Every structure is written in structure tokens, then in C-alpha cells.
Amino acid sequence: MPVPAAVRRAPRVLLGTFCLYHMGASLLSNMPSTTAFGGELRAPFEAYIFHAGLWQSWTMFTTIPYFRSIHPVLLAHAPGGAETEYGAILPGLEGYRQRTRLTGLFLRYTFPAPDMAGFARGYVHDACDAIEAASGVRPAFVGLRLDSEHLVPLDRVRTSGQTSVPGRELSAASGPCD
């Protein structure tokens, strides 16, 4: 018995519908939730975006990179007030080494966007544990400090020949060890 045309075409229709849905989801996963539409346009795609890993962010160098170099360190304040520096790489508190991925990670931990704040606090909490394990004393406060060479404005580079000046920032995620 011949298969009806509609049945023969069904897989193609389904596949085509999936492709269009996927393309819509790819597009709308870039839609910020701060527009007048809020999350309305994304809502039909939200579950698919999450379960298929379709989130995406193309905020690549949307402004200048502000640093010539960075060197993150952990600062531990003992309950008595003494301050000690440790390497920022957990769990062994090793010194930072320059790698693109670790650069991005520490910049996000030092200046955490809302979606990074929880991760950054978790990192500081884990740093409390690591410092306690290494020194035998639980610090009262741990801070992530980003020592850096900050780029200076171009006109200053032209006059001084120096591209950067030293800078120090304390991460907003720094806090007491509970």
C-alpha cells in the first residue's frame, strides 16, 4: 500500500520546524531582559536554551581591555588582625600564572556581574577553607586583591612612554570567613 504524501513529508516538516525554532532560540538567547519586552520574547525558548546549552554572549572587547597585566592574590586577616598574602590558585594556594582563561576568571571574580556574584563568594569561602588547612588558623576575613598594571590614556603614553601604572583592586566578593 503506498504511503500517503503527508506521512512521507512529516519527518521533513518536523525537522524544518525544529530548525526554525532553533534559529529563533539562537537569536533570542541574545535578547537582554532589560528591554520593554522583558523576558516575554525569550519565554517560549527558555527551557530549550537551558537544556540544549544554547546560551551565548558575544560581548568580546566591547570596550578596551583595561589591563597590561594582572596578578591576583589572596589576603588573609587573622583574628588578631595580622595580614598574610597567599597565592590565588586553589586548592593549593599556588601563585597565579598567566593564562587567558584564568585572566578572564579573576577579572570576573574581582568585578563580579550579578550572575558571577555567587561564584565569586563561593571562591572566597573555599579560599577561607584552603588557608585554614594550610596555616592551621581560620582567618577572620579573606579578600581577593587584583594587583595590576593599568593601561593609561594614549596621550600620557605619548608623553611618558609608559603604557601602564600599578593598580590595586579588592574584589567585591571579599568578606568574612563564617
Added chain:
Amino acid sequence: MRLVAALDRFLFEPIDARVYAAVRVAYAVVCLAVVAELWPVRRELFCGAMIPRAPSPPWYLPMAWVTSPAGVSAVLVGAAVCAGLAAVGLLTRLAVVGLYLWSFSYAYVAYPAETGYDGLVRLAGLALAVSPAARAWSLDGLLRPPRSSWVPRYGLRLLQWQLAIVYAVTVWLKAPDPYWRGGDLMSYFMMSIFARHPDASWATMGRTSALLTWGTLVLETSIPVMLFTRRGRRWGFLCGLALHGGIALESTIGLFSLAMTPYYAAFLRAEDFDDLARVGRSLRDRVSRRPA
């Protein structure tokens, strides 16, 4: 009905299976490069010490199941094996699905350390995982020869669409920035942590910086347009090579350029392979005719 027919043609027009093969091989190379990049920092990124585990990851993500250094290493070795299989086209579907789930899972687990090229790898993996079985340039094809060397192009369309989104969104976000508008961005970039050879002399190269800064925006705007048109396609490839070749040579984020190659390969056509073969033959003939 015309719209339906146009959509049908857009998604299901037959295309030479070698295009999928080129995309697959490029994707496998990218995945191998990312495995090599992640390997030295695997303990920091995936064992929960530097990046706290996000709650309730999807169960099908391999990295969600492992936190030990040995387990993380095993997953990365598995990804490298999948990349090797994908490159030679053996158990292709399984290998590509494995790579997609690996790339999804490492980006999920190490979200704060995610880079732009991780997104490219993950999204290309999904598109390839749902693409038709194209058994060109593959051991699968040798073991089970395909009935036709033409396959529907919907998987390539997903990649092409994604490339257009990448460029459109990045231009949308960059264009309002005063450094991009003022043409100074490239001077700062070439003195920064991301420059391969940071050099203060870029502060005095205002015109070069402005041309490169604005040129980047022009290329990012026009490349997708060129690639989608029959006459501009090869210009699109050349402009893409100039843009991403420059990024690869002069920055520390060369992996981004490499990760774009499967997306560009999705715009290839049968005639490109024929032309390349003709150029190869012509070069070989010239070399063989040269007097000893």
C-alpha cells in the same frame, strides 16, 4: 505556499557532502585544540576548588558527574578520542554527540571561566549533532558507502545563521563604545594583556589604529552579507581570513579564530572543492614540468 517552498529550499536544498566533511574535520581540530588548552588548568577549573559547582546541572552532562582530578582527566581524554574519531569520520555521530555534550558540560561547570570560543564550540557541536549523516572523507563512508554524495543542507544553515548572529550582536554591542567610535581601541588592545607583542609605539599610531578599529567593524558587518551571496562569498572568505588571521597572529586569543573555521566552512560549495583540486593539479603539473 511560496514562503513554505522558499523555506524548504533554504533548509533542504541538496549540497555536496564534502562540505559537511570539511566542517566536521575543522570542528574536530578545534575540539582537540581546546582540550590541549584546558588540560593544564583542568584541576583548577573542573574539580570544584576555584569554581563552586552550579546547582543541579542537567544529568546528561559528563562533567557534572566528575569532580576528582582523575575523573576530569578521563573526560578530557575521552573528548580527545572523540575529536580523533570525528576527524577521521569513524562512529561519527557518536563522536560528535560526545563532543557536544563535553563542550556543553565544561562550559556549564566552569561558567565563570567561559570564553567566546567555548560558545562557538558548543553551538557548532549541537548543529553537527543534528546534521544529516554525510559520509564523505570518512571511514564510516568507506565501511558503508553512502547512496548519494548529496545531502540536505539544514545543519549548515544552523551554522551559517549562528555566524551571522555572532557578528551582528558583537557589532551591535561594540558600535556605541567611545573607543570603537573614536578609533582608539586597537591602540589600547595592542598594548594590553591580550596582545601577543604589547608595544607602546601603538600610542603614536593613531591613523593605523583608527583604520584597524573601524575596519574591524566594517568587516564584522559585511562578512555575513558577503558569505550569504553567491558573488560575494569568496570575498567573504578572504575578509574572514584577514580578520581572524590578524586576531590569531597578534593576540593571545587565537583559539577564537580557529573556532570560527567550522562556521566559515559551512559556506563552502561543491565548486570550491573542484576549483581547489584544479589549482592543486595545476601546481603539481608546473612542479613536474620544471627542468631538473
